Amino acid sequence: MDWQAFWLSVRLAAIVAAILVAIGMPIAYWIAYSRWQWKFLAEAVVALPIVLPPTVLGFYVLVALGSRSPIGRWWQSLTGHTLAFTFTGLVIGSVIYSLPFAVQPFATAFAAVDSRLVAASSVLGASRLRTFFRVILPLSIDGLVTGIALSFAHTLGEFGVVLMVGGNIPGETRTASIDIYDKVQAFDYSGANQTALVLMGISFVLLVLLYAFNRKLSAVWQWK
């Protein structure tokens, strides 16, 4: 079994989940509380990765990160190399790909907090930020844990985006799922099976923990 690929996957999933907590919460807050009439457009954009074929997403991320795009050129002028086929590029692609898996449970949980509690917090002199951290967030722990676990598991198992953006560079972009694909190509079924079993085991344990923690997982799929 290729442990290097396995740990790369875990590292990628952990970093992506952490980034998604940071950027997913403000987006989810906005989705849950904004009264903008075109909000549904933004909601659709965030949800797009759920229905988009990973290769399509991966293709556009590759183009956007490549040396011909403004972003790619700006990064190249900063660091001397392009983002494509790097671990950083992989992180960016994965963040976009797993965004809805974090934002949706977050937003559902935020919107489910009793509006009278939010009003009470304001009446008691709290700013929006304080209300968020002292009232909304503690009462949304279920959704927060769900979002983190789902985006972690989803990133751990992704294949199409990684292949498009990262390629297959050992120690840099060669993740566990790429490793499985490689081994099958080489007719190494037992090697592929080992890695596949480990990935399946992790995903299963994560979901078991999640369901045990929060029996309302079905709420994840409901937009508010």
Add this chain to the structure above:
Amino acid sequence: MTDTAEARNASALGSLSELAVSITKNFGAEFSLDIACTFEPGITIVFGPSGAGKTTLLDCIAGLTPPNHGRIAIGPRVLFASEIRRNTALRHRNVGYVFQDLALFPHLSAEQNIAYSLNAVPAGERRARVNAILESFRIGHLRARKPGEISGGERQRVALARSLVTNPSALLLDEPLAALDARTKSAIIEDLRAWNETHRVPILYVTHSREEVFALGERVIVVEHGRVIADGTPHEVMSAPMQETVAQLAGFENVFDTTAVALHENQGSMTCRLGRSTVELETPLVRAEVGSMLRVGIRAGDILLAVEKPRGLSARNVIEGRIVSLEQRDVIVVARVDCGVEMEVHLTIAAREALSFQPGKKVWLVVKTHSCHLMRG
């Protein structure tokens, strides 16, 4: 000076700032709120049926929803004024608001709930203020418990304490005690009164319960369909409207001129003297002053006769008299009794036989308070 600093100074001085509200708010064509009212320091009851606009009034004052037009001010501090486009953010209004459902933070302990608004206060002072309010609302023993772990009355006290620890310049209570039993209720009201002895801020107490209005017994405004339709003491605005019309009293066998001699507002009753006699009747409270001339009607069939002075009765009127005449009409015996005025009383034949009523016999008349029907004289 910022609004909040100004508010803190004002409450530190124990200023007697009144809350002046003059607002309109429209909800489509069916309903609009149009209220102009000044609330002095002390409790003002806002009474009205559900859907009358009571909660909307509080929401406007607190800043949860903006009025369309008008002005809201506490003393010199203007919270909302449509003509200068001022709409102070609700967190800077320094208004205490206890919601109908209390809205205690379920994940925080009683103490954390109460200390919630004091994050900018130095730790030592914060502790002192929280302890003081915990003590004055007798909930010190609950400080570590969460709202889900305490009783309804205790939750109520925590919610009040949480609002009052901010030293608000006005306090809004939306049916705060509706779900509580009478004893718990009056204990909490006493603690609230005690608090307001020292703080003297306007307290708006919303309720749709008549009993609460009489129990609190201060100024009451009656709100219906978004308008103030009455304003005064509970007695002035809550008493049964002058019920009987002349036509209704026409069917009464006993109708007397009467003078109100005493009002018992907290009991919902009054004392009336009949005609020029010395006979006094306890009657239901109506909108009247001492000395008012009224008419009282009593049905002959609503009066009981006793041959001995009765004891242990719930009826409040027991009047001594003497039977003048007895006359049988079909199956009813009509007795005329002189008790200072002449009353007609209807008895059954069996009752006359059993108690051997005769003219000249000494009797006691028994009349329930609510058998006395009043109208303007």
